[in-house]
Amino acid sequence: MGWLIWIGAAVSLVGLAGLTWCIIKVWRARKAGLPEEELRAVVRSVVALNMGALFLSTIGLMIVILGIFLK
Numbered sequence: 001m002g003w004l005i006w007i008g009a010a011v012s013l014v015g016l017a018g019l020t021w022c023i024i025k026v027w028r029a030r031k032a033g034l035p036e037e038e039l040r041a042v043v044r045s046v047v048a049l050n051m052g053a054l055f056l057s058t059i060g061l062m063i064v065i066l067g068i069f070l071k
Contacts, residue, residue, distance in 0.1 A: 004067030012060025018053025022046045 029042040 008063030
């Protein structure tokens with residue numbers, strides 16, 4: 001079941017990359033000095049991807065734990 005651990009790690013890393021992308025996008029928007037409404041629009045557009053990336057990270061870690069238990 002070692003392959004299950006590696007698949008889970010890969011899924012978790014994809015989720016982590018998505019979370020990093022969300023952080024960078026909002027950080028750049030804040031640094032650009034956008035007006036309040038435009039900043040809210042950027043944050044609003046990132047929320048769905050942020051939740052999806054967090055979900056992927058969580059599922060990936062669950063797969064890793066499952067692979068460890070089944071090993």
